[in-house]
Amino acid sequence: MAITSLTGMKDVLPVNQESWLFVDNWQRLEESMRRQGRLYGFREMRTPLLEMTELFARGVGDTTDVVTKEMYSFTDRGDRPITVRPELTAGLVRSFIEHKLYALPQPTKVFGIGPAFRYERPQAGRLRQHHQWSVEVFGSQDPATDAEVIQIGIDLASQLGLNGLTVHLNSIGCPVCRPDYREKLKDHFRPHLGELCPDCNERFDKNPLRILDCKVDRDKPFMATAPKSIDHLCDECRSHFDGVQRHLKSLDIPFEIDTGIVRGLDYYTKTVFEVIYPPLGAQSTVWGGGRYDGLVETLGGPPTPGIGFGMGLERVLLTLEKMGLALPPQPPLDAFIATIGDAARSAALPLAARLRRTGLSAELDVLGRSLKAQMKYADRLGARYVVILGDDELARGEAQVKDMAGSAQHQVALENLAPWIEGQKAAAEAWSAAGDRPETQPENGGTHRG
RNA sequence: GUGGCCGUAGCUCAGUAGGUUAGAGCGCCAGGUUGUGGCCCUGGAGGUCGCCGGUUCGAAACCGGUCGGUCACCCCA
The missing domain is CATH 3.30.930.10 (Bira Bifunctional Protein; Domain 2)
Structure with missing residues (x-):
């Protein structure tokens, strides 16, 4: 079992x-x-x-x-x-x-x-x-x-x-x-006990007020004439x-x-x-x-x-x-750090920590997946940006940052990563607050995200 | 506590005149050549058919019981 x-x-x-x-x-x-x-x-x-x-x-x-x-x-x-x-x-x-x-x-x-x-x-x-x-x-x-x-x-x-x-x-x-009212109610129902459902017969002693909302006896004629608490x-x-x-x-x-x-x-x-x-x-x-x-x-x-x-x-x-209503969704993941190579992979953990300390949510690969699989995973997580970090970039102190809403990709210095992402977020929010959608560049085909 | 309906993969469900290795879609994992998501294609993993017993040469399917789910009564959030 x-x-x-x-x-x-x-x-x-x-x-x-x-x-x-x-x-x-x-x-x-x-x-x-x-x-x-x-x-x-x-x-x-x-x-x-x-x-x-x-x-x-x-x-x-x-x-x-x-x-x-x-x-x-x-x-x-x-x-x-x-x-x-x-x-x-x-x-x-x-x-x-x-x-x-x-x-x-x-x-x-x-x-x-x-x-x-x-x-x-x-x-x-x-x-x-x-x-x-x-x-x-x-x-x-x-x-x-x-x-x-x-x-x-x-x-x-x-x-x-x-x-x-x-x-x-x-x-x-x-x-x-209430005691007076209870008695008046019982006086009213007492002659009809035979016509009331078995549940109501129990209610009569236990809690006569409940007879009033019985689903079985609701339409019986003596229900309409029953005394109401608000009249007493x-x-x-x-x-x-x-x-x-x-x-x-x-x-x-x-x-x-x-x-x-x-x-x-x-x-x-x-x-x-x-x-x-x-x-x-x-x-x-x-x-x-x-x-x-x-x-x-x-x-x-x-x-x-x-x-x-x-x-x-x-x-x-x-x-x-x-009613078909939804509560506002939780904010999406700000950044996923995708890595290629051992050096980059070990750099990802402290990098994620730095982003998180600035208040940006960050995730990283821990399954040793291929870059492609990491991208797919980041997409499923709903990441807004993917920080692509290979050993080459790491050596130069840079990363490629891909905006997952479109397909634009930027080179960003690692030390500027957090402020850069903050800036992008702020810009996107300002656009949507102004009622406009940030135009996604249709470089490599449009987006399917909504 | 009482009654109706229902239990097949993670999810939604096919599969019955009882008949070999139980299927689909979605999801998950991997691949579709050099380091890039969504669409598409291919492959893979995953099920003691809720459980126990019975009928039968043979049961996911039929019968009984049991457990669970669901809806309703009662009552309440």
Whole structure:
């Protein structure tokens, strides 16, 4: 039996076979998220993958599916119950409390980027190891904060080219108004239990709000008449929800009230939202989150409101793919050093080192290939320039430098190599910035590169 | 945890009334004369046909099981 990766766990590769598993795209996306965090005043936090099981049992909720049947839990060698994090928020909150970050100027705005693990059956857009950008604000109950948190995600998406995504918004109330609403909902469905699907009969006891977004019972007549959470909010929740909507409008962020947005983690209060891209398949939420005003206190901290969301990196990448969009490519290799002869070959390594020290990326032959094979290899690497160095040139302190975009070749003194290449690069970039293509000299036939 | 579909080269896939050494395209490596990429041509490497068992004179193909992939339910990023 071959050793393979585990079910639902993917390798990110240096080849662009599947674009959502291409490492360049991951790097670009993470850069965008960190940049976005900076722009909005968020600081990165890195918390451990492993936490005490109790953190998630209390934080996420010990009746939720995530906790009851999806966690990677085990006891360590000291018989301590340990869990590999199924999401990032609980760990960030734990750290906020443990390090008393509430003593810093408030609010605390933080984010984490990293893997989370859930033991589920994989399907389109769902894995056992997935990655989240988890963005959190602790210490503000202002509806403007809700809007700002929604905005940072929408803003990132539009920078990536993901336009036309709409925010599905709902409010599920708070400990004051939700219990009443739950009872009203159960009163409404109780006479129809026989007509509801088996799943909904379970939901009736466990989480009646979930009946509202059942795919089986969706079209039954008594669904349309079911009481909606937003019609049963307490005064505080009502005005908060109105405030969130007002602020979203002022930011020109399109949203729609979607009373089916319920969320499966216990800590949510008031605002909940999801941003959905239906073509992703059954798992169409690109990111989602909400307010969790009781979570910090539940986990042993001072009463502190909070709000945040988790954005699935895989889902963002899949959405880009579905929309036919590409992240900007990594800069190409600046120079490949092709050598002929033993003396030249041993000179290549220090020469590459010199180029690299000036910030130019450089590669060289280490397989002892023929010049022709080296040229071919340089082409496949996407090198912009090939420095051709034979023993003759080396003796004269020169090299031939070939511009791979065309076919022009220049003699350049070795000591001027780095500045020469820099100059060529700068000139080419200036041309393309001016909107013109640098004319390639059609000396020996045109180029096929694009 | 439940169900549908699918497992042949690195990738995309041909190959079934069961019949010799299992194929193609792309990719990879090398060559197409003196030290030069892209196009083209030639050659090469690479597969226990997912695995185990069964039927058969004979299985990549048929049957059973198993593992893996995929999609959906549940739930979520």
